Amino acid sequence: MRDVHVAGVGMIRFGRYKDRDVPDLGGEAALLALDDAGLGVRDVEFLAAGSLFQANAMVGQRILQQIGQTGIPVVNVANACATGSTAFREAWLAVASGEHDVGMAVGVEQMGKMGLLGGGGGSGVRTEGVLGSGLMPAVFGQAGMEHMRRHGTTQAQFAKVAVKNHRHSTRNPLSQYQVEVSLDDVLHARMVAYPNTLYMCCPTGDGAAAAVLVSPEKARQLGANVKVLASVLTSDPWSERDLTLPDVNTLTRAAAARAYERAGVGPEDVDLVELHDCFATAELLHYENLGLCGEGEAGRLIDDGETAHGGRIPVNVSGGLLSKGHPLGATGVANVFEIVQHLRGRAGARQVDGARVGLAHVIGLGSACTINILGG
């Protein structure tokens, strides 16, 4: 495998685009990324497109119909909420393997106001509310309650994650929401699934993001100096309760161990983290899963402000999924977009000063975990 560099990234503001469609949104992000790289669509040799709810609808090819049909190989990727980050990894592999010199990843999703996810099942027999809950707010509520049970974490500590990430988003013009909320607001907001209130749950929405990955030689020509230090994907191994309570911890820990080893860095070397805060409860679990603190210390980390902008290890300075939004297929590429902007010193008001190494983490329930570590 050879080194791979990120030559360009693009992202449209997450939100609701009810008058547009998926190839249109994805195409706009792709063009932004190409412009950012200083390349044209004719330079792209491989495209990986991630879009979960249109996984069977040839989104990648339809994006090329929007921006230029050059006949290149296209793969369409679905991997739950890790769809976009898996597409990024496919493009990374295509370049790292030596098969292609320029690969592009596009993540795009159009969810509208689709309501809560995970309650499905078309058998005609209702299980939701009968056999517990398969809805995401409850599943991640239960995952948070495990942390509460093991370490005494409090609902207020989980709520502080929402306060932090909503505050961060006020400095991100691409965030779906850009509104600050107080701890009191969060704790007294409508309860969705204890311990997660409304502000502790990510919204549904539409969005797209893209990244252009290139070989070392192309990177030299383009002056691209952000490098992919590691791109790792794991699935869930057997664990004690995984039949009933998806285990988002074990596969994240496995991915983190492999990613740090491949990158040749440790958590102490990471300057900023974008992690999968689909619910406020999830963020605290991943502090420990990613080695940002010791076992059982996540509550203290949020209490002490260490993961806030300006703290020891800023987490989700983009606003995170909680506030920036979570258009499923777009999320994993948008996380890379955020890291790249910081490594290039182009993150504007939310810039993490002197950022050299950033980590992007995504979980797709079912389960998939990606970790991309980038260095600049």
Added chain:
Amino acid sequence: MTARRPIVPFLRVPADGEPYLAGHRCTACGAIFLGPRLACGRCMARGSFEEVPLSRTGTLWVYSIVHQSSPGVPVPYVAAIVDLPEGVSVRCSLVDVAPDPAALSFGMPVEMTTAVSQQDRDGNDVVAFFFRPAQGGA
């Protein structure tokens, strides 16, 4: 003619006896699954499963209290993960208890109960299992 059918295949509703949950136990490593597998997800042994009846009592591992759900689902409800002594957990609703963290404690003993939850499209009674705080004591 209508019949009674279990809500999931691993709930067994015998005509002459108490309903129970059935596990598929790997004879090589002892891991229990809810439903058949081609090979054991834990030790990878192929095709060596035996069906075992699971206990009707267990303990509450964790829960969430759902206040906002899919359209038509009555709220609130306690969505629980219950550990059974055989070393397997089940996802279930916890009933006969207030949907309030103050009424719920990690590790509390619970017991299984069954009830008709709904009718299916053919008019059959669908029998579901629930757990509730243990009433028999230790």
